[in-house]
Amino acid sequence: MAEGTALEAVTFDYWNTLCCEPPGGYLRGRRLEAMGRVIRDAGVGDAGVVLAAAYDAAWLEYVSSWEANVQYTGRHAARRIAEAVHRHYGLGNGVREQIFDAFASVSRAGTAELVVVDGVADALASLGRHGISLAIVCDVGFTPSSELRLHLERYGLLGYFDAWAFSDEVGVYKPDKRIFEHALAGLGSPEPARCAHVGDRRRTDIAGAQALGMRAVRLAAVFDDDPDQGPPGDAVVTSYEELLPALGLA
Numbered sequence: 001m002a003e004g005t006a007l008e009a010v011t012f013d014y015w016n017t018l019c020c021e022p023p024g025g026y027l028r029g030r031r032l033e034a035m036g037r038v039i040r041d042a043g044v045g046d047a048g049v050v051l052a053a054a055y056d057a058a059w060l061e062y063v064s065s066w067e068a069n070v071q072y073t074g075r076h077a078a079r080r081i082a083e084a085v086h087r088h089y090g091l092g093n094g095v096r097e098q099i100f101d102a103f104a105s106v107s108r109a110g111t112a113e114l115v116v117v118d119g120v121a122d123a124l125a126s127l128g129r130h131g132i133s134l135a136i137v138c139d140v141g142f143t144p145s146s147e148l149r150l151h152l153e154r155y156g157l158l159g160y161f162d163a164w165a166f167s168d169e170v171g172v173y174k175p176d177k178r179i180f181e182h183a184l185a186g187l188g189s190p191e192p193a194r195c196a197h198v199g200d201r202r203r204t205d206i207a208g209a210q211a212l213g214m215r216a217v218r219l220a221a222v223f224d225d226d227p228d229q230g231p232p233g234d235a236v237v238t239s240y241e242e243l244l245p246a247l248g249l250a
Contacts, residue, residue: 006194007130007132007194007195007196007247007248007249008132008133008187008190008191008194008195009132009133009134009135009184009187009190009194009195009196010127010132010133010134010135010195010196010197010198010247011134011135011136011137011165011180011183011184011195011196011197011198011209011214012134012135012136012137012161012197012198012199013136013137013138013139013174013197013198013199013200013201013204013205013219014136014138014139014148015138015139015141015200016117016200016219016221016222016223017117017198017199017200017205017219017222018116018117018120018136018152018157019114019115019116019117019148019151019152019155020114020115020117020222020223021114021115022113022114022115026113027106027107027142027143028055028059030106031055031102031103031106031142032048032051032052032055034102034103034105034106035051035081035085035099035102035103036048036051037102038095038098038099038102039051039085039089039091039095039099042091042095042098044089044091047085047088047089050084050085050088050089051081051085053084054080054081054084054085055077055081057080057084058076058077058080058081059077059142061076061077061080062076062077062141062142066139066173069172069173069176071167071168071171071173073140073142073144073168074103074104074107074141074142074143074144075104075144077103077142078099078100078103078104079100081099081103082096082097082099082100082103083096085099103142107142107143107144107147108147108150114151116155116157117219117221117222117240118221118239118240119221119239119240119241119243120157120240121155121156121157122240123240123243123244124157124160125160126244126249127160127244127249128160130244130249132249133162133163133187133188133190134160134161134162135161135162135163135164135165135183135184135186135187136161136163136164136165136166136183137164137165137174137179137180137183137197137199137205138164138165138166138167139167139173139174139204140166140167140168144168145164145166145167145168145169148166149164162186162187163183163184163185163186163187164183164186165179165180165182165183165186167179170182173204174199174201174204174205174208175203175204175205175207175208175211176208177208177211177212179208180192180197180208180209180212180214181212191213192212192213192214193213193214195214195215196209196214196215196216196217196247197209197214197215197216197217198217198219198243199216199217199218199219200218200219200220200222200223200224200225201223201225201229201230202218202225202226202227202229202230202231202232202233203229203230205218206218206230206231206232206233207230207231210231210234215234215235215247216231216233216234217233217234217235217236217237217243217246217247218232218233218235218236218237219237219238219240219243220236220237220238221237221238221239221240235247
């Protein structure tokens, strides 16, 4: 942000910026457990190896799609996993639907306990007191945006935001400028030069925001991205205590 340019808005990434999973592949384990119960109830027995392989293959498909900016949601993943299990065991359509539902159920707020990144609430409140408008710009993975909002609501954070741009609603992933523009439009279309974005990923958060003319702050509190993935950011902070000074706010 150019010297003397007043900050009007800040957008935030979601995963590893606002919220994160507990350690240890929490959501993956919960989904495999839920789907495994369905298969055991169908009389197949332990399908752990098959399920894990199908899940990991679906995740790799998601990553490839994400990098190519082609939408791949949890619904795609659940269908892919259910079909893979069906091919292996010859399950009926009803069981496949139950596997699909079991996958989806784990994402629901109140079922999946996501963790709020330390210091988020205080930072958001401080930005609000400075009169800064706030929005979310999120690349959705296997958990849909409807549930991601509910997780924020559970923790009392959703009300801080005036707009949001989730990839499963906008139709593109970061670093595509359209997802950032969607968020800024919801804030009244401030000039990008008067806006900043906070996120953990160099390729998507940092490069995407900078390409639009926004200031980009990389938060390395939960995930410190590989230098090979893109630009470092206009500023790098390792905790939310450092964010407001990095944005030029007392």
